[in-house]
Amino acid sequence: MKFFADTANLEHLTELTELGLIDGCTTNPLIMAKEQHYDFEAHLKEVLRLIKGPVSIEVTTNDYDEMIRQSKEFSSWGKNAVVKIPMIKDGLRAVATLTKLGIKTNVTCCMTTKQAVLAAKAGATYMSLFWGRISDLGVNAKQVVDETAEIYARHNIKTEIIVGSIRGQTDVNEAIKRGAHIITIPPNIFMDMIYHPRTESTIKEFLDKWDAFVKSNPMNKPKQEDN
Ligand code: E4P
Numbered sequence: 001m002k003f004f005a006d007t008a009n010l011e012h013l014t015e016l017t018e019l020g021l022i023d024g025c026t027t028n029p030l031i032m033a034k035e036q037h038y039d040f041e042a043h044l045k046e047v048l049r050l051i052k053g054p055v056s057i058e059v060t061t062n063d064y065d066e067m068i069r070q071s072k073e074f075s076s077w078g079k080n081a082v083v084k085i086p087m088i089k090d091g092l093r094a095v096a097t098l099t100k101l102g103i104k105t106n107v108t109c110c111m112t113t114k115q116a117v118l119a120a121k122a123g124a125t126y127m128s129l130f131w132g133r134i135s136d137l138g139v140n141a142k143q144v145v146d147e148t149a150e151i152y153a154r155h156n157i158k159t160e161i162i163v164g165s166i167r168g169q170t171d172v173n174e175a176i177k178r179g180a181h182i183i184t185i186p187p188n189i190f191m192d193m194i195y196h197p198r199t200e201s202t203i204k205e206f207l208d209k210w211d212a213f214v215k216s217n218p219m220n221k222p223k224q225e226d227n
Contacts, residue, residue, distance in 0.1 A: 003182070025184075027044075028108065105125050126160050132171060162183070
């Protein structure tokens, strides 16, 4: 299973990279709008340099010609650039064209298994199912992801399933057990995944006991490094 970071924030991406937790990253116009006072192209080129895996950059239009123009531009910014295309009719047409041009795509805002199958059919490299937004509709997101994964597997479909729109630990706990290839997670939720109060208290207990032991057995004090 791969984890992507659902952010364009350079500080968060650097921290998650140093922690060795991420295999790629996903952005969208809403995520980009959260970063203040920056140059879009320069910022994303920086992200593409920092992240070794795929970086999804979303087009900011629903117009076919403009989607193709932006996709060519974004994909020229780095070998790991993936263009995010909306799940609309002209989006699928754009994916079919971009696939022929060898440009990697991520079909975004998918809410149903049918849409997921269409995205794959058009040639998408990745297809994103929006867990939180599917659940908002009163639909069982687990079922949508499970069915999609099963159909992709049954027909040997190579498109990778990304589960996005993750809003908390309950979503992670459930999404992680499904058949998706990738989960894209916001940085604050990644940090919460690390923490558990019982883990903290156990580590503290071990270190407290060790410190007490060293106090009564000073020969075991850690050696100082020579400068
Ligand atoms: C995924 O690629 C999207 O960037 C993201 O997960 C969107 O989800 P949200 O807007 O519901 O948080």
